[in-house]
Amino acid sequence: EVQLVESGGGLVQPGGSLRLSCAASGFTFRSRWMHWVRQAPGKGLVWVSRITSDGSSTSYADSVKGRFTISRDNAKNTLYLQMNSLRAEDTAVYYCAEWDLGWGQGTLVTVSS
Amino acid sequence: QSVLTQPPSASGTPGQRVTISCSGSSSNIGSNTVNWYQQLPGTAPKLLIYSNNQRPSGVPDRFSGSKSGTSASLAISGLQSEDEADYYCAAWDDSLSGLVFGGGTKLTVL
Numbered sequence: 001e002v003q004l005v006e007s008g009g010g011l012v013q014p015g016g017s018l019r020l021s022c023a024a025s026g027f028t029f030r031s032r033w034m035h036w037v038r039q040a041p042g043k044g045l046v047w048v049s050r051i052t053s054d055g056s057s058t059s060y061a062d063s064v065k066g067r068f069t070i071s072r073d074n075a076k077n078t079l080y081l082q083m084n085s086l087r088a089e090d091t092a093v094y095y096c097a098e099w100d101l102g103w104g105q106g107t108l109v110t111v112s113s
Numbered sequence: 114q115s116v117l118t119q120p121p122s123a124s125g126t127p128g129q130r131v132t133i134s135c136s137g138s139s140s141n142i143g144s145n146t147v148n149w150y151q152q153l154p155g156t157a158p159k160l161l162i163y164s165n166n167q168r169p170s171g172v173p174d175r176f177s178g179s180k181s182g183t184s185a186s187l188a189i190s191g192l193q194s195e196d197e198a199d200y201y202c203a204a205w206d207d208s209l210s211g212l213v214f215g216g217g218t219k220l221t222v223l
Contacts (some may be wrong), residue, residue, distance in 0.1 A: 035212060045201055047212035059210045100163045
């Protein structure tokens with residue numbers, strides 16, 4: 001069974017940083033591209049970032065480019081999202097996702113003073 | 114403003130068949146596969162259809178997907194009260210080099 005479990009969310013002040021993690025199991029993590037997707041309260045789904053299977057290539061939504069960094073550790077079956085210079089508009093539930101296999105349950109990030 | 118266009122709402126009565134449309138462009142639906150997600154209230158999105166028309170294990174065959182040109186659709190037959198949820202379409206966009214989503218369709222079972 002595919003399992004994706006996010007962690008690392010919480011309350012952070014504007015300008016602060018957080019690192020999200022996503023532990024993967026039930027599939028061959030090292031061979032799959034992975035994504036982060038977010039959902040602001042009461043809003044729709046918005047893609048944030050993706051990383052290729054070996055981590056050699058990444059891409060980002062314009063809204064987070066230069067502030068967020070996606071990475072992965074294939075030895076630990078774990079995906080990461082380093083979020084810096086956080087803004088109020090980054091407040092959302094963040095999901096890790098594999099395109100054809102499924103999503104995690106999400107972790108809430110709240111940016112507020 | 115979402116890149117993919119879905120109707121904001123849809124409705125049907127139990128047992129009915131309902132379809133939800135998703136319109137895109139040549140850079141997304143026109144050249145890549147479409148996934149559909151179901152989001153029940155207060156829960157994470159669940160993969161419902163992948164690769165345009167494939168159902169993951171455990172998804173009832175009441176749910177089906179199709180794609181033609183730059184549009185896709187999700188059909189739900191034998192509508193049940195537990196199908197009341199938000200439904201999202203998604204595809205990779207070659208121009209944006211990222212995933213794009215529809216704005217979501219809220220399905221109400223009357």
